[in-house]
Amino acid sequence: MSVRRGWCPTAWRPMAAGDGLLLRVRPSMGRITAEQARLIADIAALHGNGAIDLTNRAALQLRGLDEAGWRAAIDRLVAAGLVDADPARETLPLLVAPDWREGDDTHRIATALSARWAELPPLPDKFGIAIDAGQVCVLGDASADLRVERADTGALMLRADGRATGIAVPVGEEVDAILALADWFVASGGTAAGRMARHNAALPDWATGGLCPRRSTGAPADDPPSYPLPFGRIDADALTALTQRVGLAALRLTPWRTLLLEGAPAPKSDLGYLRGIDACVGAPACPQGSVATRPLATELAPLIAGTLHVSGCDKGCARRTRADVVLTGRDGRFDLALNARADAPPVVCGLTYEQVLAHFKGFPRAA
Ligand code: SF4
Structure with a gap:
């Protein structure tokens, strides 16, 4: 096993994170059958810490594995056709329009x-x-x-x-x-x-040519139906439950933190208020992060009218584009920037968790 500490882990090159090894699965055409999804959930629960993340390149990350768990996971993923037996073919991300x-x-x-x-x-x-x-x-x-x-x-x-x-x-x-x-x-x-x-x-x-891409306008058609994952995360039990929906044939992975369901309607979700809210895994699971991110993002979500990005450090893994409000961790505190990316110069530095909350509670639903 070659443990990577940099960016872009694969299944064959896991990354050492704060909560153990992290491996990334990039299924062919961004599609997993219901049976493959159940296998992934089982691997995450049995060999990892049960957390499964959908990345902004439409890959699945399993977290919290040890070396023995990684070896068992690789064997099962290869056997199921979810990981290529040739490690070289796992390295280049191919992203497809999920519909x-x-x-x-x-x-x-x-x-x-x-x-x-x-x-x-x-x-x-x-x-x-x-x-x-x-x-x-x-x-x-x-x-x-x-x-x-x-x-x-x-x-x-x-x-x-x-x-x-x-x-x-x-x-x-x-x-x-x-x-x-x-x-x-x-x-x-x-x-x-x-x-x-x-x-x-x-x-x-x-x-060199003059053609412009035909951009999508408005919300994407809900076909196949989409199921949002808050912060791109689903745990093993929830993924298993999703695969048991009557008629579900497969899941499509998207780069915008939703799963598309082939053959079944999406279950109702009461987490719609987290749409437009991005937060990476943060500390302690990521060693680069100096702050916890998702608890603050969850508390702030009802208070902010626009988009929000809470990032454990200025790498900004959860969102590459600007957000209306950006809180970036630095030395255990938060820097605040507006209409910016995580690495932008802040307008206020060194806020504690409580100071951030107090600021936005004083100006509810405003940036
Ligand atoms: S933004 Fe920083 S803290 Fe968050 S996942 Fe990326 S490297 Fe880790």
Whole structure:
């Protein structure tokens, strides 16, 4: 076992966190059958601490394993087809629009790319590819470096992250275009930048185009029905209960902290007030965090009208975009920023938990 202390654990490369080993499962096409979901719940309960997190790249994290538990978990996950037996194939995140249908463009392109995975050059740890080829793009806020999207003309397009526009890609040539742009990224020194959006080299002419992605407007259709997970977390018992809903065939994983249910209506949830509220796992489960995050986020949620991000440190794992109110842990206290990311300069520094609550209780439902 190679224990990683940096970013991006996989199933084969668990990360040592404050609550034990953390392993990440990234199922094919972001879909797990009800039976696979029950297996994951059983592994989490038996070999971990029962906590299962849905990440903002639509992967599942199991926490609190020891080495023996990790070995048992890996064997079971590989046998169930949830983890590839080849550790190299686990390393690159492929994010798909979660409402894909069998045989549609998202499904077709992702399947073709998976078959040619070995042709990709060695890419940085956090590099990812989004296949977002439905009638409108839904993954625009999700972390990815290369994006296959639906253009506003209706054509399929390829866009390098950080660039507003991209090029048209003929049907059937999408994977060739992805491989060529990944090759260019590496050859032009992108590995040092780490991410496409931070790589300032001018794109080659063949990758420069004027197509804009067709953005989704309004709330996504509730088909398949969605089930929100507060802070992206579900425990093993709750996941097992979800799989026992009559008719449930499978779960789709999304990057926005909801599960989509295939074949069954979503159970009622009384946790809607936590929509728009993001908080990472924080201390003590994450060694980088110096504050507990989710208890404060839960207390603040009814008091804040807009979006809220409570982050254990300035890495801001739970949310990469701005939130109306941001509280970032530093040396056991909170820094407050407004309309910002977790690493933005604060407007108030060094607040205690009680001071934060007092501030917002004095200004209920206001930022
Ligand atoms: S943002 Fe949260 S989860 Fe990420 S490193 Fe900091 S404390 Fe840990």
